[in-house]
Amino acid sequence: HRVVVTGGPAETALTRQVSGDAAVDLGGRTGPRALAGVLRMADVVISANTGPAHLAAAVGTPVVSLFAPVVPAERWAPYGVPVILLGDQSAPCADTRALTCPVPGHPCLDEVTGQDVVRAVHKLIQERHS
Template sequence: MKALVVCPDSMSGVLLAGPAVRAVAASADHVTVMCGPRGALAARLLPGVDDVLVREAPGAGDGPSAVDDADPNGLRGRLAEAAFDAALVLTPPEEGPPPAALPTRTAHLPRAGGDGRGGHAAEAALATAASLGFAPRHGDDGRLRVHPAPDTTDLTGNGPYVVLHPGTGAPVSARDAERAAEAVVLLADGGHRVVVTGGPEEKGLTRRVSGDTAVDLGGRTDLRTLSGVLRAADAVITGGTGPAHLAAAAGTPAVLLGDPEGPGGTAPDVLRVVRRLLARQD
């Protein structure tokens, strides 16, 4: 059986769909994940995925998608040629209806996540997969998971460390960068070696946060090597949901930061997290 899983257009959305993808793979001979360009790299890290189709998310522009560039027949032609036997659509409502290219016989399938009813997206996706007859393999605990990561000691150096990923996917204020840099010093003073990570566009931020204290890996990792860096860490402190979910998939405890001065004032900031971490050591 050939199965298609349509995932949200984000790294987090794809990683959260991972347990449902494995459930589909337990019954299917071939599993294709279709997602937007922001989630494609994460999709290639998921166990059970044989192929990835990239589609533009709604509102991403009028130009051709990455699939259209690679295939003159476009996404619709590739889906028709694949002749899937089943499809699981996990895109949330804010991403619009299932892609128009989906065959009519599969476009009506249930959707999971983003419906405002609460619950964890990974659990909701698994429940929807189960409603279509896709059950996880015996012994699958339903946790987030990625393929085994490479050894990244050449990047991080030897010895235990804590990862601080200060980026949030949005511009980081000077105040937040300053607090992250202060957190690095606190961790180092508490006996922790610190590795600071970030994407190519965040090299200025990671350089500022690392200072002369931390290992600066800004712009030096792709998603697979970042997974290796996170896997070997003792803990991950991050401002972005994507790295937090990647850390969870790699099996490392992670704290997702937020704005402590935002609505409710309950989200932890980096200094509060670091002080609590250090207090537990005493």
């Protein structure tokens, strides 16, 4: 599998850093239509609870969502495809609708490990190909 990192024009330094030498950096190079094409070709999409997670679901791609509980997942998580939500949905910031985390240390997502993400991706890939 190849890892592809996307982001908007203002995020190119971040996407370059995250991509390093191991991933394809598409930061700042995909408008909505191109991004939909990239997401449609993916086996699984890893995203925060933002627009690309919903776009991935819209094109039929399973989603691992790093989902901060500031909005209720049962209402705002991607739907229509297999989804694994990572993040403590009962954290103190739950249902605050905060734009900036009101809880020092971001406990809802700080305990999510890279291994948690990898396990979730593997699970969705296995489900998709079984």
